[in-house]
Amino acid sequence: MSHYKLGLDFAKELDQKDQLANFRSQFHIPKDKNGVELIYMTGNSLGLQPKITKDYIQQELDDWAKLGVEGHTQGKHPWLHYHEFLTETMAEIVGAKPIEVVVMNSLTVNLHLMMVSFYQPTKKRYKILIEADAFPSDKYTVESQLRHHGYDDKEGLVLWKAREGEELANYEDLEAILEQNGDEIALIMIGGVNYYTGQFFDLKRITKLGHKHGCIVGFDCAHGAGNVSLNLHNSGADFAVWCTYKYLNSGPGSLSGAFIHERHANRKDLNRFTGWWSHNKETRFKMRDEFDQLPGAEGWQLSNPPILSMAAIRASLDVFKSAGFDKLCLKSKALTGYFEFLINKLNNTNIKIITPKHPDERGCQLSIQVNYADRALHDKLTKAGIITDWREPDVIRCAPVPLYNSFEDVYQFVERLKTILSPS
Template identity: 50%
Template sequence: MYEASLSYAEAQDLQDPLNKYREQFYFPQRNGKDAVYLCGNSLGLQAKGVKGAIEQELQDWQDYAVEGYWAAKNPWLYYQQYCSKPLTEMMGASVAELTVMNTLTVNLHLMMLSFYRPTKQRYKVLMEAGAFPSDQYAVETQVKFHGFDPEVAIIEVSPRPGEHLIRLADILQIIDAESDSLALVLLGGINYYTGQLFDIQAITAAAHRVGAFAGFDLAHVAGNVPVSLHDWGVDFAVWCSYKYLNGGPGAVGGAFVHEKHTSTQGLIRMGGWWGNEESTRFKMEKGFVPKKTAEGWQLSTAQVFNMVSLKASLELFEAAGITALRTKSTDLTNYLEYLLEQVKGINFEIISPNNCRERGAQLSLLFPDRGKEIHQQMTKAGIIVDWREPGVIRVSPAPLYNSYRDVFHFYEIIASIASNA
């Protein structure tokens, strides 16, 4: 099916209807040409439309000052909605269930303040072992905030001995075993280290069966794998936008709250002016009355200049379509996997799932030795991928701007390193 040749890769690019979007992004330069950038899982590239989009807001600020809130080309009063609406398809949510605000970890804390309401009986949180540090720190401090011992209140599900991936059966078994004490299941939708995509639907259903809430950190899912948060009954989710969504460094985060919770006025949440009911917001009165949407969790005015790059990128996502992007992504990683199987002379193991339906646009290569050295050689050769301790190089072809030639050139470099080992 696949061929380890440049001519094959070039032929696939010619047939790829999404290849035209590659020209809409800037690539870092290495040795006078575009770098082979396979690091969209860490920071997405800049869309060429960003500069004009920022200049538009600068011009409107110059021309209108405060009146830009209603007179700008994109009135600032509603700026978060220019980003939240395009996200609804890829996240499987209604407009009322989704918003963009703050950053990922801030949003995680805000959501846990609403959905982690521990009691003496039901106080435990289930998360994956080796979750991204921010998630670990957020859960640890939330548990302490409520007066519980993290060593007791936090349950971690790990891969079985000798394995790298967490089995769904083990997650479900722990949920059932801790049914009386479990308050919240909080997993990364895709594990940042291995690239494993968890079965969000099955995990959510299991959590609900025992009376626990189900929340997810979708930092590595948003813009990568389409999900159906509403239909799956997920209680809440949070994500960043600087990875696959190309929102720029430190860009605004996103949040989903299922509609069964958005109109629950008794649900505890932190209040802020921009989360208050719009019809009474400008009356400047006491008494927080949250909007009956996910925007009821917003605290402050939309951060226009922290959203504008995301807005520009999402226009490309809407044009391309998340379903088509997922199809191409699956083929790119399958092709990458095939090519890596041809490499001889370097000791490494692909620890991402073999089944392409159980991973996103990332393959994690575990090197038992020389991994750091090999990563440095790749960097010198014009390949941009990232290194994660203790021994993983993560390779992530983003389908919106990466090509089959990118994947092949990565293979050429690692094969060359292997031949000189």
């Protein structure tokens, strides 16, 4: 949408025209102590619960109660193959082929597993490049991999920094780093959407640049999966990982997804940690056979899947499938564009949106920087019935999620923020 208007009536008009508006009713919206719905803008940290999740988990509890171990083969959704029920829709959401995607483990575990295979340092080429303001877990993970291989975790880490006085990383700077140090860099590992600024990186551009200089390229898409069109297959990336509890609404601490490009699907030369769930399905239960690796992303599995967590993921993916991810992305751009319009119309010189302005360079998150603010501002927002996310030193992360946030949510958020910021 190229133009927006001020006023509550316009927000309500947008909601009336929204073909996805009914999906809000399919989620549990948190309420205050008086039973009034809160304005929830923190799907970038923890997505809300689909109402069908309880039934999906209950089905597995019932099968467990009635069938015991036979639930693996005789349950309504047999546990033996349960992870396969997630693959097709998850692949569609991240823009991959089914053979390239698997749901398993937790995010940082998967990141380590990917680096076991794809970080293969040599005496000459051993450094790892990440964005300077990467999510802490990413930084800790790559530092520990450097130490594990016997390298200094500071000297071996190459940081892609934003320029002085700027918040967003610049591709020309990345090109300069690789021109100068590319032959020393074994791995480029970037957060697909930066957790702090909300900047959605051009995965294809970064991959092409990395491969040009002989680097392996991977992405942590925790803030991208279910939020933006990642197009992982077409990006050419070697691997990617993501969590499912943010935009994919699978519940606190739920499982992670992993992508391994199909060109690696049958590579038995890649070093990897293995377990029995990456063994040939036809002979897995013969137990005494030598390891026979599964092709594709499934070949990186370790253990049989935790069914209750996967049931929650399946519930959310069914909601996504019903809504249509392309439609959700279009609504996301409209919601966030409206949000940006209203923030800018405050004409408050103390407020700055540090997220990229171009809709293709961000997801639904807007990171709002407020001069002279501290966590007290976040506390006031919470008291006003708004659930957001504070990041030091002065940024409020706000994510109007298209599955369950409305245009009126966005309007009310900005109105309450305006009241809080107004001189008393």
